[in-house]
Amino acid sequence: MKTHFIAIGGSAMHNLAIALKDKGYQVTGSDDAIFEPSRTRLEKRGILPEELGWFPEKITSGLDAVILGMHAHQDNPELAKAKELGLKIYSYPExxxxxxxxxxxxxxxxxxxxxxxxxxxxxxxxxxxxxxxxxxxxxxxxxxxxxxxxxxxxxxxxxxxxxxxxxxxxxxxxxxxxxxxxxxxxxxxxxxxxxxxxxxxxxxxxxxxxxxxxxxxxxxxxxxxxxxxxxxxxxxxxxxxxxxxxxxxxxxxxxxxxxxxxxxxxxxxxxxxxxxxxxxxxxxxxxxxxxxxxxxxxMSFKGASKRLEKVEREDQGILYKDFAHAPSKVKAAVKAFCEQFKNEKKYGFLELHTYSSLNPVFLEQYDHAMDGLEEAIVFYSEDALKIKRMEPISPDLIKEKFKNQNLKVFTNAEELHAYWETLDKTHGVYLMMSSGNFGGLDLTK
Known part of the structure; x- marks a missing residue:
């Protein structure tokens, strides 16, 4: 069976592409950006596109299936060619x-x-x-x-x-x-x-x-x-x-x-x-x-990746990272962390960078989300708001919505990193919650 992936580099899409390759299917794909670990994993299986971009000539009548990723847009030229040829176009779940x-x-x-x-x-x-x-x-x-x-x-x-x-x-x-x-x-x-x-x-x-x-x-x-x-x-x-x-x-x-x-x-x-x-x-x-x-x-289950996952640090400091960014996930992670480390000074860092988390209406869902932490820090990028064409958010609004006037709020990655450097990671315990990377913060050092 011949399959072609439009937007093969996605975290979900590249795994499906590899699975089909392992099943014996012929797999090709395209994307305009492919990051690690997708790039190396696709290259290892011999299905990494030779060059980035969209190439309608890859779409031929000999394809049995075209699988369309969320990263692609409705006006994607490969998608247009697939429609023109009347090929079967599947979504990932389909x-x-x-x-x-x-x-x-x-x-x-x-x-x-x-x-x-x-x-x-x-x-x-x-x-x-x-x-x-x-x-x-x-x-x-x-x-x-x-x-x-x-x-x-x-x-x-x-x-x-x-x-x-x-x-x-x-x-x-x-x-x-x-x-x-x-x-x-x-x-x-x-x-x-x-x-x-x-x-x-x-x-x-x-x-x-x-x-x-x-x-x-x-x-x-x-x-x-x-x-x-x-x-x-x-x-x-x-x-x-x-x-x-x-x-x-x-x-x-x-x-x-x-x-x-x-x-x-x-x-x-x-x-x-x-x-x-x-x-x-x-x-x-x-x-x-x-x-x-x-x-x-x-008994031997240690958790899924980035779900209260312990980070091995050079200084042996106790630090966990969690994919938590939605309010319910943040509240659950903080509650678990506070229960587990009752006698330690607890630092909690939360990055807001999804569309929902940066929406002033939705921010109300974060009320008391960081309660129980001795030091609670929220970071969001003003540049990210501009890219998403969203209205500016003031640190005071964040404190109001979280119902926590003791929050430290950073809107600049360099200032966040400077604060991070002042902390002695061998004292206290640290919970880092984000689906991003805090503006490139290295959690192992």
């Missing part, structure tokens, strides 16, 4: 469904926790040598590529994202998967640039639940009132399995899960991660993994 439509599809959805839960499930299955197809949005220890597609496997585990499928398909990605088994971890307004109201956002999850195949299974977080409301109002038929935060205690800085089989020591921490773990346990149970085997495997 193609994943096509590859898994004869398998049992397990889809993990939610505003927060979906990457961690998917990672936990895959870790447990891998530990017990249960082979499945999968797609997950973070790098996992022991996994080379974050997409796996085979002809043989009966199950496919998919991280279900509510964001748009492609520039020409404005449906939420997870609406294309039609899960046989689903999980919903939580609902908290996100992607305000696409979903203008909270109800519009929640409606995507209503549609997701409605897309569960008849007689399927939904595992859901019963501690989230919005999730419960969506589940209770669903009109289609499926089996409902609720879950909640399990009992645990922290002994000498290590989390121990309280189970019928005794205490289970974990390598992760935070109540939200234990809630994620419980959801993963129920999903694994539906896949034939007994509790004893689940606990045996989960």
């Amino acid at each position: 193609f994943l469904y096509e590859q898994s439509k004869n398998k049992t599809r397990v889809v993990i959805a939610g505003s927060h926790g979906k990457t961690t839960i998917t990672s936990m499930i895959l870790h447990v299955l891998n530990f017990h040598q249960k082979d499945v197809d999968y797609m997950v949005g973070a790098q996992l220890e022991g996994f080379d590529c974050m997409v796996k597609l085979t002809r043989e496997n009966d199950f496919m585990v998919l991280e279900g994202d509510e964001y748009l499928s492609s520039p020409i398909d404005l449906r939420s990605k997870f609406l294309l998967y039609q899960p046989n088994i689903a999980l919903m971890s939580g609902i908290a307004w996100d992607h305000i640039n696409v979903f203008k109201t909270f109800d519009d956002y929640v409606d995507q999850f209503r549609k997701f639940v409605a897309s569960i195949t008849p007689g399927g299974i939904l595992v859901y977080n019963e501690e989230d009132p919005e999730v419960v409301k969506v589940v209770e109002n669903a009109e289609n038929y499926f089996r409902k399995i609720p879950y909640h935060t399990p009992e645990y205690e922290i002994v000498n800085g290590k989390v121990h899960l309280k189970t019928e089989m005794g205490d289970v020591p974990l390598s992760v921490f935070g109540a939200h991660n234990l809630l994620n773990l419980e959801g993963a346990r129920h999903i694994c149970h539906t896949l034939g993994i007994m509790d004893e085997d689940f606990y045996e495997a989960i």
Whole structure:
């Protein structure tokens, strides 16, 4: 099968391209910008484009599929050529469904926790040598590529994202998967640039639940009132399995899960991660993994990449980085950090750089998000606001919306870096929350 990727360099797209190459497909692609690690990984597989840019001549009638990434625009010349030739154009999630439509599809959805839960499930299955197809949005220890597609496997585990499928398909990605088994971890307004109201956002999850195949299974977080409301109002038929935060205690800085089989020591921490773990346990149970085997495997789970991930520093300072940027994720990460390090001085850094996080209306969702930290720092770039053509935001407005007048607010990367250099990283503990890089800050030094 011959496939061509328009915008092959994306974090998700390049993983799919590699998976198809490994499956034996002929893979080509184009992009106008390809960064690391995508560049090296594509080059290693022999599918890195020879030059950057868009080349309509690559689009021929001999292609079986064209896969369109979100990075491409509607007026992309390769897309125009594909339409002209009448080729089948897939979005990323649409193609994943096509590859898994004869398998049992397990889809993990939610505003927060979906990457961690998917990672936990895959870790447990891998530990017990249960082979499945999968797609997950973070790098996992022991996994080379974050997409796996085979002809043989009966199950496919998919991280279900509510964001748009492609520039020409404005449906939420997870609406294309039609899960046989689903999980919903939580609902908290996100992607305000696409979903203008909270109800519009929640409606995507209503549609997701409605897309569960008849007689399927939904595992859901019963501690989230919005999730419960969506589940209770669903009109289609499926089996409902609720879950909640399990009992645990922290002994000498290590989390121990309280189970019928005794205490289970974990390598992760935070109540939200234990809630994620419980959801993963129920999903694994539906896949034939007994509790004893689940606990045996989960003890060695160290977390998904950039999810409360410990950074190894030259000075041995204690520093964790987290992908958290949406309000619910920030609050969960801060709460976990404060609980884990009760007796240490806690520094928390948050970078605001997504469209939603820089919107004054949406900023209200961050109220009290940094409470509990001895030093709370928020950074956003005034240049980023200009690039996004957004109105300036004052540091005073940030403090007001966060309901924290003790916040330190930086709008210039150089000033942030200068402050960072004044801190002795061997004293206190540090939590760095961003889907960016704090203007190029090196967290290892």
